[in-house]
Amino acid sequence: MKVRPLSSELQSIAIKEINEVPGRIPQDISHIRKWITQQPHLKARTDDQWLLNFLRGCKFSLDRTKEMIDSFYTIRSATPEFFANRDPFLPETQRIINLGLFLPIDVQEGPTIILHRTANVDPSEISLVNVIKVSLMISDILLNEDDYCIINGQRFLFDFDTLNVNHILQVTPSLCKKGFLCLKNVYPGKPKGFHLINMPPIFQSLLNLGKPIMGKKLSSRIIVYSKENIHSLYEDIPISVLPVEYGGQGETLEELTLKWKRKVESYRNWFLEETQYGCDESKRILRSHISDQFGAEGSFRNLAID
Incomplete structure (x- = not known):
C-alpha cells in the first residue's frame, strides 16, 4: 500500500475525529477500488492515496465515500466550464494565478486557511468562471497532497475589499448553485468556517439571499467582520499565519502567490491526465441524486441543496 505516513499527532486526530483505524485502511481502500471497477459509467483514479483521501474526507463511511466519488466525477463531466482545459500555462489561467486570488495557508495545528481575494x-x-476553475484546480492539489487540510478541515477567509458591481453582475443564480454544489458534493472537505471581511453593504443582501441555498449547517458558519470588529478575526484565525498585509506574521501575499503559482504549474501533467477521468451517463445503471441535477446534454437543472 502506497500512502503517506502521518505524524503521530495527526494520526491521533484522525483516529479520534474521523474514525480512522490504521489497520483497516488496506481493506477499506480495496473495497472502494473494487466498487469503482464495478461501475460501468465511472472512470476514476484508483491509487491508494487518492482513495484514502476520500475515505478520510468521508470519515471512513464506505457508503458516503462511494457517493462522494460518484458525485466528484459526475459533476466534473457535467460542468466542463469548470473542469475542462485546465492546462496551468493557458494565458487566462496564468493571469489568474499571477493575481493570487485563491491562496491556501498551511496551519497544521488547526484547519487550513484558504484566502479568497477579489484583488484588482x-x-x-x-x-x-475561470476564477472558479483555478480555485478548483488548487482544491484538487489540496485534496491530493495536504493531509492536514483533509483531516483538520478548512477555514475560508474572503476579502471583498475591491468588490464592485461589475463583479457582482457575473454572479448568476446558475453559477451560484453550481459553485455550492461543488462545495458540498465534489470535495470531501470539512468547512469549519467562512470569514468575510471588507464586505460592501450590497453584498450583505446577496448573502442573505444565498444562505437558503447553502443550508443551515454551512450558513451558520458564516461570520461577517465589520471594520469596527476586524480584530476579532484574530480570535478565529491565528495571527501567526495570516499574511503580513492582514496584520499577521505569516508570509506576504507576494510570497504566497509565487509559491502557489509554482505549485499549480508543477501539476501540469497531472491536470492533463485528469481529462481521461469522468462519468458517462449513458452507461449508468442507476440514476443518482447528483446526476438528476443535470439534463441529458449536461445542462444545469434546478438544484435544491439541503
Whole structure:
C-alpha cells in the first residue's frame, strides 16, 4: 500500500475525529477500488492515496465515500466550464494565478486557511468562471497532497475589499448553485468556517439571499467582520499565519502567490491526465441524486441543496 505516513499527532486526530483505524485502511481502500471497477459509467483514479483521501474526507463511511466519488466525477463531466482545459500555462489561467486570488495557508495545528481575494480584477478581462476553475484546480492539489487540510478541515477567509458591481453582475443564480454544489458534493472537505471581511453593504443582501441555498449547517458558519470588529478575526484565525498585509506574521501575499503559482504549474501533467477521468451517463445503471441535477446534454437543472 502506497500512502503517506502521518505524524503521530495527526494520526491521533484522525483516529479520534474521523474514525480512522490504521489497520483497516488496506481493506477499506480495496473495497472502494473494487466498487469503482464495478461501475460501468465511472472512470476514476484508483491509487491508494487518492482513495484514502476520500475515505478520510468521508470519515471512513464506505457508503458516503462511494457517493462522494460518484458525485466528484459526475459533476466534473457535467460542468466542463469548470473542469475542462485546465492546462496551468493557458494565458487566462496564468493571469489568474499571477493575481493570487485563491491562496491556501498551511496551519497544521488547526484547519487550513484558504484566502479568497477579489484583488484588482477587471471583469471585462477575467471571467468569474475561470476564477472558479483555478480555485478548483488548487482544491484538487489540496485534496491530493495536504493531509492536514483533509483531516483538520478548512477555514475560508474572503476579502471583498475591491468588490464592485461589475463583479457582482457575473454572479448568476446558475453559477451560484453550481459553485455550492461543488462545495458540498465534489470535495470531501470539512468547512469549519467562512470569514468575510471588507464586505460592501450590497453584498450583505446577496448573502442573505444565498444562505437558503447553502443550508443551515454551512450558513451558520458564516461570520461577517465589520471594520469596527476586524480584530476579532484574530480570535478565529491565528495571527501567526495570516499574511503580513492582514496584520499577521505569516508570509506576504507576494510570497504566497509565487509559491502557489509554482505549485499549480508543477501539476501540469497531472491536470492533463485528469481529462481521461469522468462519468458517462449513458452507461449508468442507476440514476443518482447528483446526476438528476443535470439534463441529458449536461445542462444545469434546478438544484435544491439541503
